[in-house]
Amino acid sequence: MSKVVVSPAEKFSLKISEIAPDKSISHRSVMFAMLAEGTSVIENFLRAEDTMNSLQIVKNLGAKVLDTGDKIEISSDGIQESFEVLDCGNSGTGMRLFCGLLSSANGHFVLTGDKYLRSRPMKRVTAPLKDIGAQLDGRNNGDLAPLSIRGASLEAFDYTSKIASAQVKSCMILAALRANGVCTYTEPELSRDHTERMLKGMGAAIEVNGLTTTIHPMKKLLSPLSIRVPADPSSAFFFAVAAAITEGSDITLEGVTLNPTRIEAFKALERMGANISYEMKENKYEPIGDIRVQYAPLNGIVVEENISWLIDELPALSIAMATAKGESIVKNAEELRVKESDRISTVVEGLRSCGITVDEYEDGYKITGGKLSSAQVDSDGDHRIAMSFIVAGLQCGMEVTDLECINTSFPNFFELLQKITNIEISGE
Ligand code: S3P
Numbered sequence: 036m037s038k039v040v041v042s043p044a045e046k047f048s049l050k051i052s053e054i055a056p057d058k059s060i061s062h063r064s065v066m067f068a069m070l071a072e073g074t075s076v077i078e079n080f081l082r083a084e085d086t087m088n089s090l091q092i093v094k095n096l097g098a099k100v101l102d103t104g105d106k107i108e109i110s111s112d113g114i115q116e117s118f119e120v121l122d123c124g125n126s127g128t129g130m131r132l133f134c135g136l137l138s139s140a141n142g143h144f145v146l147t148g149d150k151y152l153r154s155r156p157m158k159r160v161t162a163p164l165k166d167i168g169a170q171l172d173g174r175n176n177g178d179l180a181p182l183s184i185r186g187a188s189l190e191a192f193d194y195t196s197k198i199a200s201a202q203v204k205s206c207m208i209l210a211a212l213r214a215n216g217v218c219t220y221t222e223p224e225l226s227r228d229h230t231e232r233m234l235k236g237m238g239a240a241i242e243v244n245g246l247t248t249t250i251h252p253m254k255k256l257l258s259p260l261s262i263r264v265p266a267d268p269s270s271a272f273f274f275a276v277a278a279a280i281t282e283g284s285d286i287t288l289e290g291v292t293l294n295p296t297r298i299e300a301f302k303a304l305e306r307m308g309a310n311i312s313y314e315m316k317e318n319k320y321e322p323i324g325d326i327r328v329q330y331a332p333l334n335g336i337v338v339e340e341n342i343s344w345l346i347d348e349l350p351a352l353s354i355a356m357a358t359a360k361g362e363s364i365v366k367n368a369e370e371l372r373v374k375e376s377d378r379i380s381t382v383v384e385g386l387r388s389c390g391i392t393v394d395e396y397e398d399g400y401k402i403t404g405g406k407l408s409s410a411q412v413d414s415d416g417d418h419r420i421a422m423s424f425i426v427a428g429l430q431c432g433m434e435v436t437d438l439e440c441i442n443t444s445f446p447n448f449f450e451l452l453q454k455i456t457n458i459e460i461s462g463e
Contacts, residue, residue, distance in 0.1 A: 037438040037462035039449070041428030044456040046283030046330070051274060051454075054266035055445045056081040057292055059229050060321075061264050062089045062128050063205070066136055067233055068109035069098055070212065072256035078106045078263040084443045085126040092121045092133060096140075110259075116142030120181070123148040125375060125418075125443045128202055130180060131160045135206030138169035139213040140186040147181040151416055156373055157182060159198065160206045167192045167214065191216030191252075198370065199224035199343040201296075204248070211250035212239060221247045226343040227296040232320050233260065265292040265323040269347040270445045272300050273422045275328045276351045277429050277455060279309040280358045284330045293322040299341050300348030301326060307333040307359055335361035335404055342368050350423040353382045356402045357391045358430060365399035375440070376417035385412045385424050389431070407431040418443050429456055436462075 061081035066089065068075035080086065090107070094100050097115030101108040114137065123129035123146060130146050134157070137144045147153065158178040161171045167190045173182040191214050196203055199222050208230050211218035223246070231248060235241050238258045240251035271288040278286040291298075293313055305311040310329040317323050333355055338345070345352065349365060356363035371378040383395045388410040392403040409432040414421035418440040425435050425448075438460070441448050452458060 037460065038434060038436045039425060039438055040459045041425050041433045041435070042457040043432050044277070044281050044429040046281055047278070047455050048285045049454055050287040050289060051451060052289040053447060053451060054274070054288055054291065055083060055270045055447060056264040057267040058083065058086060058269070058444050059128060059201070059227060060233070060262070060292070061086040062126070062132065063229055063233055064260055064262055064264065065090050065093045065107070065109060066132055067237060067257070068260055069093055069096065069111045069114060069136070070253070070257050071111070071237060071259040073259040074108050074110040075260040076106055076108050076262075077260065080107050080264055081267070081444075083446050084124050085129060088122060088124040088126060089129045092123070092129070095119045095121060114140040114142070117144060120145045120147055123152060125149050125152055125440065127152060127155055130157065130182070131202040131206045132209060134160045134164060134171065134182065134184065135209030137184045137186060138164050138171065138210050139189050142186055144184045145181055146184070151375055153180045159200065159203050163192070163194050163203075163207060164210060167210065169210070189214040191218050193219045195221040197223065199226045200370070201226035201228070201230065201343070205230040208234065208241070208248065208250050212253045214252055216252065218250045219247055220250070224341065224343055225296060227294070229294070229321070233262070236260070236320050262320060265321065266290045267444070268292055268297045268301070270448075271326065272348045272351050273426050273448070274451065275301060275304060275311075275326065276355050277426050278328045278330055279304055279307075279333060279355050280430050282330055285327070287325055287327045289325045290316070290323060291326050293324050293326075296344050298326070299344035300352050301328075303336060303338055303345060303352055304328070304355060306336050307355060309333065333359035335359045335363040335402070337364045337366070339364070339366040342370070346370055346374070347419060350378055350382050350419045351426060353386065353400075353402060354423050354427045357386050357389065357404060357407055357427070359404040361404055363402045363404065366396070367398055369398040371399075374417070376415040376420060378417065378420065381415050381417060381420045385420065388412060389427060409433055411436070413437050414440055416440050418445065422448060425452065
């Protein structure tokens with residue numbers, strides 16, 4: 036099994052323009068291209084396992100894809116039945132959004148994924164889709180992949196979701212675009228809104244009013260997408276934490292999406308005491324710009340609101356919390372239990388093995404800040420757990436095993452980390 040040994044870092048000052056492109060936007064860009072007339076052009080597509088799987092799936096669904104390396108051009112004559120099983124790999128976003136896209140397509144489709152994805156709950160999308168006439172099934176009564184879909188005619192809906200999930204919302208918006216009437220989707224808290232922004236930019240009739248999104252069925256194909264994918268704030272955040280816990284450090288992360296539903300973890304780190312500034316440089320589909328993070332001593336905080344805005348960054352934020360003065364509490368974050376790993380237990384166990392006192396709750400944890408000590412931590416196949424504990428190693432040294440998962444979202448992570456400290460990677 037692969038292993039990295041990370042050495043403690045000295046203070047650093049860096050500008051990074053090569054943070055991995057945004058995963059959420061990359062997935063969506065290739066899927067939404069299938070709803071357009073003409074050729075969509077995608078620059079800076081994330082070439083990581085999760086998103087390359089989505090690109091392969093749209094090819095399997097008949098899209099014509101021209102990949103020149105610099106950009107990807109996609110055109111489609113409509114979704115075709117696939118000869119292949121559609122493999123989403125590790126990606127919940129891939130699987131849940133394809134459910135929405137394929138529920139009304141002509142034909143029969145099978146979606147699967149790796150052993151982690153095949154254990155994650157899918158009823159959150161299969162149940163509301165079945166309620167509007169979709170023909171979907173899967174193991175455990177439609178909750179677990181592999182999932183099968185036979186495209187069907189979908190009824191209009193007014194759906195209120197109990198969870199703030201952009202994956203469920205996006206799935207239902209995609210279904211609504213081809214339903215038999217105007218649909219509404221209401222969520223308990225605003226989740227990331229890339230789907231709404233991108234589809235509106237392509238000409239879809241979507242209105243957002245507070246927590247309710249109204250979707251008018253497509254009367255014709257949408258305009259093609261022309262997008263340069265910004266850097267992923269969830270990936271950038273590992274380096275933000277690196278600077279925030281390494282005395283005297285200063286880092287600028289360039290070309291990141293500054294979408295408010297994505298930068299809440301930076302706001303939390305700011306509340307802890309780090310000096311953070313944002314400079315907007317452009318605005319196409321989303322605001323995009325640079326984030327600068329400068330070290331300052333950190334204090335504990337409570338995180339209990341807008342959880343879906345920082346759900347993916349909580350493992351890395353927890354490393355900052357473990358080094359902060361005083362207690363930090365994370366609440367209302369039960370969704371962490373159904374991510375790529377049960378991130379409440381992987382964070383709690385990992386921090387405890389680094390000598391930190393942590394109390395575990397059903398929906399979060401309490402971390403008593405202290406001094407991290409060097410340990411051996413296994414990622415449990417979860418990319419964000421692997422990268423979070425590697426970043427912890429910048430303070431105390433660390434050995435982290437099971438690293439292949441990092442390729443699902445941030446293939447050049449180690450290349451960038453080497454600008455900060457020495458690392459030794461071994462194993463296959
Ligand atoms: C994502 C939404 C979030 C997030 C995931 C990506 C998306 O999941 O955790 O990494 O691209 O829509 P939920 O919407 O299920 O919370």
